[in-house]
Amino acid sequence: MAKKIIRIATRQSPLALWQAEYVASALERIFPEVTTALVKMVTRGDKILDAPLAKVGGKGLFVKELEQGMLEGIADIAVHSMKDVPVEFPDGLHLAAILCREDPTDALVSNRYAALSALPANARIGTSSLRRESQIKSHFPQAQILALRGNVNTRLAKLDAGEYDAIILASAGLKRLGMAARITETLPPEISLPAIGQGAIGIECRSDDREINQILQALHDPDTGVCVRAERAMNARLNGGCQVPIAGFAQLQAGQLFMRGLVGSPDGLRIFRAQRSGGIAEADAIGIAIAEELLSLGADKVLQELYH
Numbered sequence: 001m002a003k004k005i006i007r008i009a010t011r012q013s014p015l016a017l018w019q020a021e022y023v024a025s026a027l028e029r030i031f032p033e034v035t036t037a038l039v040k041m042v043t044r045g046d047k048i049l050d051a052p053l054a055k056v057g058g059k060g061l062f063v064k065e066l067e068q069g070m071l072e073g074i075a076d077i078a079v080h081s082m083k084d085v086p087v088e089f090p091d092g093l094h095l096a097a098i099l100c101r102e103d104p105t106d107a108l109v110s111n112r113y114a115a116l117s118a119l120p121a122n123a124r125i126g127t128s129s130l131r132r133e134s135q136i137k138s139h140f141p142q143a144q145i146l147a148l149r150g151n152v153n154t155r156l157a158k159l160d161a162g163e164y165d166a167i168i169l170a171s172a173g174l175k176r177l178g179m180a181a182r183i184t185e186t187l188p189p190e191i192s193l194p195a196i197g198q199g200a201i202g203i204e205c206r207s208d209d210r211e212i213n214q215i216l217q218a219l220h221d222p223d224t225g226v227c228v229r230a231e232r233a234m235n236a237r238l239n240g241g242c243q244v245p246i247a248g249f250a251q252l253q254a255g256q257l258f259m260r261g262l263v264g265s266p267d268g269l270r271i272f273r274a275q276r277s278g279g280i281a282e283a284d285a286i287g288i289a290i291a292e293e294l295l296s297l298g299a300d301k302v303l304q305e306l307y308h
Helices: 014-030 064-071 130-139 152-160 171-176 210-219 222-238 280-307
Strands: 004-011 034-041 077-081 093-098 106-109 124-126 144-146 166-170 185-187 201-206 246-253 256-264 271-279
Touching: 004 014, 004 064, 004 210, 014 034, 014 077, 014 152, 014 171, 014 201, 014 210, 034 064, 064 077, 064 093, 064 201, 093 210, 093 222, 106 171, 124 152, 130 144, 130 246, 130 256, 130 271, 152 166, 166 171, 201 210, 222 246, 222 256, 222 280, 246 280, 256 280, 271 280
Parallel strands: 004 034, 004 077, 124 144, 124 166
Antiparallel strands: 077 201, 093 201, 106 166, 106 185, 246 256, 256 271
C-alpha cells in the first residue's frame, strides 16, 4: 500500500521547525501508513526584523505565506504557535487541531539578576510584545522597555552581548528548544498574564480535506482546545491583534473553566482586568463576557486610541 504523504508548511526558525517536526513525528507514530515532508517557508514576519510587530501588521505576518501554500496545494497542513494565529481564517482554511499545551507562562531571562524584583529601577528589559511591556511598566514604571526581535537564539545572543539587563520570552519556547535552564524566573499571571493561546500549538488545514481533518483529530487535546477557544472568543470580541496589549488565559479547575483577561495601555498606566468561571460548554460565552466587562471598565477607550 502506498504511503500517505502529508506536507507540513512551517517557518524556518528553530522553534517553528521544532513544532513542525514534533507534529510530523506524532503523525508518523500514530499512523504508520503516513509519511511527512516539511515545506519550509519564509514569512513577512521573518523578514522584517528592524521594527516592532505592532508597527508592521501584527499577527498575520507569521501565517499568511503558510496559508497561501495550503490554498495553492503546495502543503496540506500548517503548524503554528497559537498566539500567532489571527481570529479570522481565509476562506477554505480552518483550525483542525490544538495540541496539549506546554507551560503558558512568560519567562524572565537574565544573566545578572535573580528575579524581576531584583532588577534596578531603570533596568533595560527586552521585549517586542506590547502585552508584556504594558504589564511590566505597570509594576516597574521606571524600567526601560527596549525592542527585541528575532528568533529565540538571536534574542538570547543579544542578552548575552550585554544589550539588556533582562529579556522576557515565552517559557514554552525555551522548554521546547531544550533551554529551560536559561529561565531565571517564571512570571506569575498576576505579574504577566500570558498571551491568547500562549504555549499551545495549532494545526491549520483545508476545511474540505476530509481525510486530513480526520487524521488531525488524533492530535487534538480537548482540554487545551476549550481553554484556547475561550481565550480566542475574548480576543475576537475585542478585535485584538499584536498591536494591542491584550492578555487572556483560561484554565480548567475541577471540571470548570476559569479565565482571566486583561487590556492595558502601552505605558502601563491603565490596566483593566476581568475574570469569570463557568462550565466547559460555556467557553465562548465566558470569553465574550470577559471582553464585555473589560470594554465597560474603559478598555474600549484604550483600544480606540491604539487603532486610530
